[in-house]
Amino acid sequence: MQKDKDIPQRDIAKQLKISLAYVNKILFDMEHDGFLYTEGVPPFGKKRLTEKALTVFEECRVDNAIIMAAGFGSRFVPLTYATPKGLLEVFGERMIERQIEQLKAAGINDITIVVGYLKETFEYLIDKYGVKFVYNPDFKNKNNLSTLYHVREELKSTYILSSDNWLRENMYHSHEYDSWYSAVKVTGKTKEWILKLGLHDKIMDVKVGGRNGWVMYGPVYFSKEFSDKIRPLIEEAYKRDDTDDWYWEDVYMRNIKALTMFANKQGEHQVYEFESLDEIRLFDSSYLISSHDKWLELISDVFKRPEHSITNLKPLKFGMTNKSFLFEFEGEEYIFRIPGEGTEALINRKEEYEVYKAVSPLHLSDSIIYFDPENGVKISKFIPNSHTADARNPEDLKKCIKVARRLHESGLKVDHSFNLRERMDYYEKIANEKNGIFYNDYREVRLLMNELLEIIENMEKPGVLCHIDLVPDNFIISGDDVHLIDWEYAAMCDPLIDIAMFAIYAYYDNTELENLMELYFQRKPEKYERLRIYCYVALSGFLWALWTCYKEALGVNFGDYGLKMYRYAKDYYKRVKVFICRS
Structure with a gap:
């Protein structure tokens, strides 16, 4: 009504996804409380916002947005060895850029990106969009609780985004009334965080994993009151020795009675959190042809098969010298080894290659499919069970x-x-x-x-x-x-x-x-x-x-x-x- 003072009540009902009768009740209550008045002769007059309503509306203006982009994105190896997950493209557009542009379209220009892994790759965003950077020095060892800790003073009336989310429609606004967490409905078993909802979709409880229900999924909005309450709790949790694996949501869950938040229910196909390359291939078919990743291109060349036949990619635990990932091809599992930082000064790969050839008759070593004696890249068969x-x-x-x-x-x-x-x-x-x-x-x-x-x-x-x-x-x-x-x-x-x-x-x-x-x-x-x-x-x-x-x-x-x-x-x-x- 602030943007379109003559908006029909049916359109309000459609946008809010509530019944027309409920819209009429809300308007009646607003007029009773002094937020609306009737311009003209009832019942034909137009409903208009009062000064009181406009004052409250201005108090709901969103101050800023924080985009969490510090993590590695292990489920997207090998793409994330060179490109942070938020910078991956979906339909030719980088996920983080899409969200920044959606924020700006809603009038949110104060945007802080919390960086860590491959922080340099995000630097161009400062010039392109005028965003600010905060570095999270804990990104290797701690979960996203540390991200919000390092921007705790920026928490006001604030959107909290993950750099690797993809939103079909812009769900950000210049004004928000109360704190919310985007929620989508799932059917069947899930590992997501399931919400127990009360009146007006107030979040009453959160359970990790389960079956059927609304789950936390996508962006979040903190009201100023919410931020003021959660900030000291984040500080307290961060300083503990047993919270390295905590998400900021762990703080929320443990203090849910004191932290009021609602579910912002989203329809099907609106919010996406891609969990793997296989998932993004189903969504953006260009990834079936090429992911533009040199390691996947190499695997494709070695096996003489298209990239989409390389599936179920998973990171393996980092060794002291190398980083490796597991992949599947035609029902067989393989390990792809990438030499680690500085190993070129420590290891002679040609000598390693000679050793592999020498020990081959003993059948002691892993089974080598491909070995590059110049850079040490290796593909070997995975040993099951x-x-x-x-x-x-x-x-x-x-x-x-x-x-x-x-x-x-x-x-x-x-x-x-x-x-x-x-x-x-x-x-x-x-x-x-x-x-x-x-x-x-x-x-x-x-x-x-x-x-x-x-x-x-x-x-x-x-x-x-x-x-x-x-x-x-x-x-x-x-x-x-x-x-x-x-x-x-x-x-x-x-x-x-x-x-x-x-x-x-x-x-x-x-x-x-x-x-x-x-x-x-x-x-x-x-x-x-x-x-x-x-x-x-x-x-x-x-x-x-x-x-x-x-x-x-x-x-x-x-x-x-x-x-x-x-x-x-x-x-x-x-x-x-x-x-x-x-x-």
């Missing part, structure tokens, strides 16, 4: 050591070797070049490691093909079959370095290390064997601590992994010295 080895499970441990011994006794050779001194010097060099932060006593400890290097270098020892990266997670166990994957560091070396590597990767204490040695040798180790392994534990720990110094200088965080490795270096240096004194 399998698990990674548990270093503290006796049966798993026996299987792992049996595989390690078989590799060491195979007699296979490659043309390159793993030299600890050279590798330590190199890691130190590249960490320095990237201005890596070293440990305070690094120089002193490096001198101690040099002592151990001299001991090792002066001992007689065999040179066999070793895996080097013998982490328990690289053993894939499927029934009685065991496969050893990720041969990036494999080379000719003393086989006992693999035993030391396995121990430190498993965070073994000395008792567990002693058991590991006996299992490998199938007897008590000789003194010189124990000495070599002690030296390798210290040196390997030091090497990987250096490795983390370099990787963290590139912005990759490994938590306390480097600290644990550095502690192995120090502790086992002492054990070596004590062992030598007693021998």
